Amino acid sequence: MKRQIIDTIEANETIIIHRHVRPDPDAYGSQQGLKEIILANYPEKKVFAVGEHDASLSFMAQPDEIADEVYDNALVIVTDTANTERVDDQRYTKGKMVIKIDHHPNDDAYGDLLWVDTTASSCSEMIYELYEEGKEVANWKLSDAAARLLFAGIVGDTGRFQFPSTTAKTFKVAADLITYDFDRNQLFDGMYEMEQKLLNLQGYIYQNFTMDEHGAAYVKLTKELLAEHDTVPSEASLLVGCLGSVKDICSWVVFIEEGDQIRVRLRSKGPVINTLAKEFNGGGHPLASGATAYSWEEADLVIARLKEICKAYH
Numbered sequence: 054m055k056r057q058i059i060d061t062i063e064a065n066e067t068i069i070i071h072r073h074v075r076p077d078p079d080a081y082g083s084q085q086g087l088k089e090i091i092l093a094n095y096p097e098k099k100v101f102a103v104g105e106h107d108a109s110l111s112f113m114a115q116p117d118e119i120a121d122e123v124y125d126n127a128l129v130i131v132t133d134t135a136n137t138e139r140v141d142d143q144r145y146t147k148g149k150m151v152i153k154i155d156h157h158p159n160d161d162a163y164g165d166l167l168w169v170d171t172t173a174s175s176c177s178e179m180i181y182e183l184y185e186e187g188k189e190v191a192n193w194k195l196s197d198a199a200a201r202l203l204f205a206g207i208v209g210d211t212g213r214f215q216f217p218s219t220t221a222k223t224f225k226v227a228a229d230l231i232t233y234d235f236d237r238n239q240l241f242d243g244m245y246e247m248e249q250k251l252l253n254l255q256g257y258i259y260q261n262f263t264m265d266e267h268g269a270a271y272v273k274l275t276k277e278l279l280a281e282h283d284t285v286p287s288e289a290s291l292l293v294g295c296l297g298s299v300k301d302i303c304s305w306v307v308f309i310e311e312g313d314q315i316r317v318r319l320r321s322k323g324p325v326i327n328t329l330a331k332e333f334n335g336g337g338h339p340l341a342s343g344a345t346a347y348s349w350e351e352a353d354l355v356i357a358r359l360k361e362i363c364k365a366y367h
Contacts, residue, residue, distance in 0.1 A: 055183050056190060058183060059186060065128035067099045075107070085113065085114040090183075112240070127147075129148035135161060151166075153167045154179055157337060176206065178203075181226050251288055259295070268303025269303060269364075286310070286311040297322070333345065
């Protein structure tokens with residue numbers, strides 16, 4: 054499949070790369086890293102990375118803005134996006150063909166060519182694998198800019214190499230990427246430095262989360278609470294992992310109210326929770342998933358199910 058993707062890239066002059074809405078470092082890393090790899094090896098091609106910009110990821114890259122007609126006869130590649138509803142910029146269907154590259158469960162097998170590897174730590178790790186194949190068959194080179202982006206994506210999706218998805222291969226890839234010329238300290242500052250208002254909200258989470266005897270935990274961040282802390286939902290989402298440092302926690306959910314919906318951010322240290330996410334209009338990885346609730350009563354149903362799952366796990 055990697056060879057087929059490389060051949061398809063070589064055969065197309067215009068390539069437009071999409072990723073998922075509400076992006077994280079792996080979304081930007083895989084999308085923008087692939088763009089940099091293609092441009093480094095085929096400078097004559099027109100390559101664009103599109104989607105709504107997230108200001109918190111400005112340290113990584115800025116998306117391109119393109120007109121509808123650019124899609125005429127273009128190859129479209131979608132990275133790190135499990136289902137079509139989550140593709141940022143729904144014009145992705147306007148090209149002549151779509152390639153899906155992803156590491157989430159393949160519940161929505163969209164695209165003309167699909168490369169899905171759920172054993173990969175991140176989609177950025179998969180893009181590095183694509184580069185390795187390209188190096189072998191087409192003498193591809195990896196630029197410093199691409200290495201920086203892929204490294205950031207891997208670090209982000211592995212929780213700084215702490216998550217179970219981190220494998221020996223992940224460390225080998227990271228070891229190669231850090232031989233390239235980019236400032237790791239600057240990159241980590243961009244990823245992990247927080248404004249005081251966010252640290253204050255993190256303090257609220259630590260003081261106000263609820264956990265039962267089986268390690269099922271939750272915290273509710275209402276619109277009013279976010280306003281009090283002068284934060285928006287995308288900023289609050291950066292804090293979802295913080296409860297992972299709580300002793301004896303098994304699985305947790307952070308509810309973030311946004312408009313007329315409540316974002317359901319699920320994390321786990323053992324029990325599979327993407328099945329729970331699917332019950333509430335969502336999905337994702339076995340230990341890191343997202344869903345949507347439409348009332349606080351529905352959010353309470355998520356909590357009840359999470360408690361059942363943690364109790365059964367013990």
